């Protein structure tokens with residue numbers, strides 16, 4: 001018997017959990033449905049992923065894994081050889097020591113690490129403070145875990161760094177953790193050492209867990225300050241999240257990791273073993289190759305992003321769209337208030353009339369109004385053409 005849509009809708013009414021039914025869809029997804037409906041002439045500065053293919057030697061190591069028949073599950077925590085390689089890399093490049101046996105878990109991207117960490121620490125009603133504008137998943141992840149997301153706005157006049165005093169004011173008796181992402185998606189902001197120290201002091205004073213999503217850390221164009229996890233008294237309360245998607249152009253491999261106190265890693269592992277089991281062995285072996293031999297290619301991609309960043313910020317500022325120079329990641333976040341348009345109207349009209357896709361700042365939180373995100377993970381020639389088109393579009397407003 002055929003069931004029509006109406007029947008199925010009414011039969012399912014009330015069956016979807018309320019906190020999921022009321023969860024808003026990602027603003028990026030909505031906007032990209034519009035982009036996908038456009039013709040091929042659109043230049044996209046919208047997607048937050050490298051335009052480079054994964055370096056060949058990393059792809060080759062994945063092929064070699066399959067050739068050798070490495071197609072099994074791994075330990076729930078991930079291959080010990082990869083965890084050892086991560087511990088070596090973090091000790092050498094980040095100056096922080098983790099025991100690969102019990103202080104590191106391999107996950108399906110930083111996305112899974114975030115999900116299982118937030119679920120592992122959140123009791124109903126617990127508050128987690130994060131900064132906006134921010135990566136689209138944070139508030140949703142907290143809500144899905146039964147927690148309460150508490151946004152602290154970052155501001156252009158402060159180069160979008162989190163003001164430690166704003167963070168302090170947001171703390172209540174229910175605050176469980178603070179979630180940091182520097183370099184930041186979508187603003188490209190980083191924190192100074194002084195700001196990190198102040199945030200660390202507040203976290204210690206209020207006994208909070210710190211979640212530090214450092215997925216863009218290699219793509220830092222000024223001097224990189226040490227991770228907040230390495231400050232005195234912080235390692236025991238911080239979970240350092242990182243992965244391979246951005247620096248090694250490995251988004252499709254879906255590989256990330258979390259390092260932190262053994263009890264927290266064990267709690268994350270419980271959820272991971274029941275829900276995910278393990279990350280793909282093929283991706284894990286490729287990740288090992290990336291950390292062992294991928295630095296030269298990674299630095300080449302970083303140098304290219306830096307050149308694009310210089311071009312894009314110069315051009316945006318010259319055409320009157322004030323843009324803080326991002327110190328990391330691959331996003332520019334220009335202020336478009338001088339156009340008199342809202343972020344959504346600006347992005348929609350630019351897409352339809354100027355054939356350039358950028359993401360409305362509101363996709364990253366309410367305080368993203370007045371901004372758009374331009375990803376410079378696009379070729380230099382596309383960036384030049386996109387800038388010419390935006391300049392022309394501005395003349396028509």
Ligand SMILES: Cc1ncc(COP(=O)(O)O)c(C=O)c1O
Nearest residue numbers: 048109110111135185243245256
């Ligand atoms: C800040 C931030 N964290 C996490 C992720 C998720 O990355 P992954 O591909 O490792 O799941 C992204 C992806 O864009 C991101 O921008």
